[in-house]
Amino acid sequence: MSDYEGGPANEDDLSLPRATVYKLIAEMMPEDIVCAKDTRDLLLECCNEFIHLIASESNDVCEKEAKKTIAAEHVLTALQDLGFGKYVTEVQEAYDEHRKQQTKDRGRKSTKLSQLGMSEEELLRSQELLFAEARMRFQSQTSQAPSNDSTPASANSTH
């Protein structure tokens, strides 16, 4: 379909995905109560307003600190200022977990290199050895006088 996630074509209709929000509502409702269809749609609009409100307030906090990008602390302050302080404690828990996830992902990317068990110098040395070997192979293949541009990259097309 479209290259977006199938969102609305018109920017004015931009809102959270209905199915997702409907599902959340259903989960938050007690067993014996349901939400009328028009009420669900209304809630969807309220979410939009809420996001705009928090974002705008966070931006104000951000500007007061002479920053250009809204940071996490700005959002937390904004929530407090707008009277949603009770969300802060609950959001804080998710925030800490989120940051843990971020560092874990970053750690995972670097372990591949460290798992080799070689230091950077050793890696460089082994690389140079490989280059030298490849160069020798290349020079032995060509019986002509070797060209002066001894860029290892030209002789070395392997990994």
Place this chain on the structure above:
Amino acid sequence: MAASEANTVAAAATGTSNLPAARVRRIIKEDKDIFACGSESLFLISRATEYFIDSLVRESYEFSRLDKRKTVQYKDMAKAVQSIEQYDFLADIIPPTVSVRKLATTETQ
């Protein structure tokens, strides 16, 4: 009650949001005054919105219960918005109950 919070609690435990980040970001970006929003902030706003949904749903169905109904209706949410100060920003979206007089005047137009 525990089952209803399962998804939100689980999401909190894993540090994720049930709302799609890209969509939330697009909504935020509609405000031209906003220069940039970090991904952590985006996450926090998403989570806060989920708690907002939870709060508004709860407050609304309290009014349904008071009226001994099993369906949460528009008027329940309207009452919830009116009764809580933090929800003043929603006053324009959920105007208080339209009186019959107002309905009559709109019909004549």
